Amino acid sequence: MPTPTGKTPDGSPPTGSTPVAPGPQHPPAAAQGDRRSLYKAFAASLSGTSLEWYDFAVYSSAAALVFGDLFFPGSDPLTGTLQAFATYAVGYVARPLGGIFFGRLGDVIGRKRVLVATLLLIGVATFFIGLLPTHAQAGAIAPTLLVFLRFVQGVGVGGEWGGAVLLSSEFSQAGQRGFWASAAQVGPPLGTLMANGVLAVLAGALSEDAFLSWGWRVAFLLSAVLVGFGLLIRTKLEETPVFKELEARGDRPTAPVTEVLRTQGRGLVAAILARVGPDVLYAMFAVFVLTYATQELDMSRGQAVTAVLVGSAFQVGLIPLSGWLSDRYGRRLIYGIGAVGGAVWSVVFFAIASSLATVLPGVVIGLVFHSLMYGPQAAFVSEQFTARLRYTGSSLAYTFAGVIGGALAPLAFTYFLAKAGTGYVIAAYIVVACVVTLVGLRLGRAVQDDVEAGPQDAVATA
Structure with a gap:
């Protein structure tokens, strides 16, 4: 069995590890900055992604609950929801642009400055969504502006994830990257918790008419306060020690996107495939379940939101x-358990889901399996790339997987439910996505702690 350092007792790499080109060990903690710097980096990564995902999640919840009526009115509620989820998908489609643009900047000018820009970008877009007129007030211009601001949100999130992962992991020691890199991964559920919590309070405190008229806007306008807090933390943070060493050595790439595609294609493909299952599972148990519970199971909005909370x-x-x-x-063992469990549980969920008594534990268990994949994901993805290309490579993997998994899933779920009238087709979709993830895990390098892709590494071979 591997030891806490990731090696077997005789010092050899864990079983299943793929040999990689020799490189230096990850610098000791003292060389990277003291523990205080590590804690600050963890807090900056956690708070920033939480606040950005609050912005992103509050849109996701509003798309499932109110945007169909307000921006895409029609006689069929399911059609309106489908159109609202289409704008939800725009946020994912925009991510690769953010990943390419900000990922490149992160490897060239540094992690910190890029992360300040992405946080500001998504915060401004979310605030203006709260000020938009509805279709009844402005006609077609309303959904057009909604799509545009959702696009801007997506660009910001596309550039955020790769840097947030590196912010905490590049301050940490080898043997601990899975834990410290997970700071960025806690952002989505914490952001979802805050977003749905605010919407639940508003929906509970206001009448149906008041919530649809102006109550939902409060959740978006609150992002100005939250993003301001995140900016305060990030602007006081130092650059990561790994990037400082790259800068001192003059080893920053000039064309990181091209270099990733040319030299680290296998790692990129593996990282993309590994992310598909978690994205699809999250789209089901944190986003689409709101629609399924309210429209198919006749649960109230408050009950559906409670399950996700x-x-x-x-x-x-x-x-x-x-x-x-x-x-x-x-990484691959824990990640794989989550993928297999998520595939099996998606079938079980649609067999038992009927009321709050079954939907609530169903959502909790579904998100448990998602957590088993999502926790190791940041370290697994970043370990597929060397340090000089890590922001770009991680961002590309994150954003392109988001299009394949997260963007299409709610649309596919809504379409399948409308056409087939059963959740088992949705479960089959999730099973396929989890199998894709298992393929990605098998293809990827199990680098872990035997060799750290540090600033001096040669390009790792797959």
């Missing part, structure tokens, strides 16, 4: 735990 609350603790477990027992 409880599941997200569990994830806040489970994701870093899963990252820690991946440090001890291997």
Whole structure:
């Protein structure tokens, strides 16, 4: 069994590790900055992604609950929801542009400055969504502006993830990257928790007419306060020690996107495929379940949101735990357990879901399996690339997987439900996505702690 350092007792790499080109060990903690710097980086990564995902998640929830009526009115509620999820998908489609643009900048000018820009970009877009006129007030211009601002949100999120992962992991020691890199992964459930919590309070405190008229806007306008807090933390943070060493050596890439595609194609493909299953599972149990519960099971909005809130609350603790477990027992083992469990549970969920009593534990268990994949994911993806290309490579993998997985899933789920009238077709879709993830895990390098892709590494071979 691997030790906490990721090696077997005789010092050899864990079983299943792929040999890689020799490189220096990850610098000791003292060489990277003291523990205080590591804690600050963890807080900056966690708070920033949480606040950005609050912005992103509050749109996701509003798309499922109110945007169909307000921006895409029609006689068929399911059609309006489908159109609202189409704008939800725009945020994912825009991510690769953010990943390419900001990922390149992150490898050229540094992690910190790029992360300040992405946080500001998505915060401004979310605030203006809260000021938009509805279709009844402005006609076609309303959904057009909504799509545009959703696009801007997506560009910001596309550039955020890769840098947030590196912000905490590049301050950490080898043997601990799974845990520390998971700071960025806690952002989505924590953001979802805050977003759905605000919407639940508003929906509970206001009448149906008041919530549809102006109540939903409050959740978007609050982002100005939250993003301001995140900017305060990030502007006071130092650049990561790994990038400082790259800068000192003059080893920053000039064309990182081209270099990733030319030299690290296998790692990129593996990282993309590994992300598909978690994205699809999250789209089901944190986003589409709101539509399924309210429109198919006749649950109230408050009940549906409560199920997602409880599941997200569990994830806040489970994701870093899963990252820690991946440090001890291997990324691919923990990740693979989550993929297999998620595939099986998606079938079980549609067999038992009927009311809050079954939907709530169903969502919680679904998000538990998502956590087992999501916790190790940040470290697994970043370990597929060398340090000088890590921001670009991680961002490309994250954003392109988001288009394949997260963007299409709610649209596909809504379409299949309308055409087939059963959730088992949706379950089959999730099963396929989890199988794709298993293929990605098998294809990827199990680098972990035997060799750290540090600033001086040669390009790792797949």
